Amino acid sequence: MSAPTDAAAVPAASTDMVSVRAVHKVFGHGHDAVHVLKGVDLDVPRGSVTVILGPSGSGKSTLLRCINELEEITGGSVVVGGDLMGYRKDDKGVLHRLHPKVVAKQRSRIGMVFQRFHLFPHMTAVENIMEAPVQVRGLTKKAARQRALELIERVGLSDRTDHYPAQLSGGQQQRVAIARALAMDPELMLFDEPTSALDPELVGEVLSVMQDLARSGMTMIVVTHEIGFAREVADHVVFMDDGVIVESGPPRRVLDDPREQRTKDFLAHVL
């Protein structure tokens, strides 16, 4: 949050945790090129929850992955917590790609939760949570474990500390995955359809952990099809289609009184 390059990259008055500007993403080259994001603008104020809705293939996952640099953007800019992601802008306004180590450092401040959990299968629940603090932050094992146990309690899994992921249900795995992301004390959390791979009866436990997290003031961007969650927890709802943001606003406005036909069609399908 205090990198010297900030001033050049961000308007000083910005209170936004995330600001995405005119982001384009093209996969591949030449004839195989797929233009997935076609100029996306998105601002996420600190401490707010933004829910992204949209049909399959509209670019929701790609947008999240561009925000934490898992994908390199083709055009535009992404600023998180005041830092331009992936690049350094010199005095003449020329962009320089950042070294992977620096990018890794930028990423470490952003937590991400995946649809298919992606827990490390060869580590127990607590080891999964300790891994990044020890390996990235250089915490001692003891301190990391202490913190991991707190987080595991926070997601309600104190009795599953030493279980391997394969010994946990999907909902439990996803809660461990959330704790793993939180262990890095992120200032932003990204969720990519965190409940889509879960049996219906397990969805609630994960959503309630996320709701607690939102209440604690975490800035969150959530891709989900859970309209109920959007209605209750979100400060902003964004509807994406075909690589652009079609409509955005407070949940009641977008969900109950959509202006765009594409939003209406989509909501008619999922509701």
Added chain:
Amino acid sequence: MTTQTSPSGSDPVPNRIHARPVPRPGRLVAAVAVLVLAAMAANALITNENFRWDVVWLYLRDIVVIRGVMWTLVLTFGSMAIAVVLAVALAMMRRSDNPVMRSVSWAWIWFFRGTPIYTQLIFWGLLAVLYPRLSLGIPFGPEFFSFRTDEVLTAFWLALFGLAFNESAYLAEIVRAGLTSVDPGQTEAAKALGMKDGKIMRRVILPQAMRVIVPPTGNETISMLKTTSLVVAVPLTFELTYATSAIGNRTFLPIPLLVIAALWYLLITSILMVGQHYLEQYYGRGFGTSTRRRGRGKGPAGGKQAAIAAAGTVQDDVNKDVTP
């Protein structure tokens, strides 16, 4: 759901079927045929004077033979150890973003897989002839130091590294297959946590890839055991095959000494096979006890690997490569 029947006689299945099995006369015929053939083979081996079993017994424990076994073992395990280290490096280079690294790795594998090991070993043996002095310095510029090739690089070292370099090319492909078999989601998750590439490889990818890497590596070790007999091309003349054939030539009894070599190779291979069996069991164990609680990292051997197996983040069906 228990499937055992109680011994008290109260069968929980009142109408248990007691049918006659399908007749399988073929099995009996096959068993008899195999027995007859085995007896014939044993007879042919034991009664044939030319095998000279007395000589076999005499030289089986000969000091030169035992020393040959030792050298063979040293060459096998030494070269495999070097090859594993090289192979991991080669496989990582092959996956690297750096095009120079990628091409170096590709060229190495291309060369060492593309030429016969025997030719390579002859070449290493000729190194001292081709380059009587080796030196380290700037090409076309000053030398920092130099040494006589044949004084430093003795036949043993040439043989050891000759075998290792060749093997590293095959192992590199096995390691690469292992690395590729790990779900890319694992890398993504580690990246998203801010881990750097080296850490991701060491902490996340390699431990999971081991499950795929270990079985074919055991196979390669057994193969290497017999490949060591080719170091005569260097020439290195202590290992088992050379030692036994030298005695055979000296005593004009080549056949019993070939039998001795074969018996020793069989014995070592058998031991290696047992080892491989346990390694494979360790690294490939299925997942039976899904809810059993395990101590942190100190659970029954294979707990970690079992967990990897159960998670399905690693695919098994990678092509296995076998040395010629």
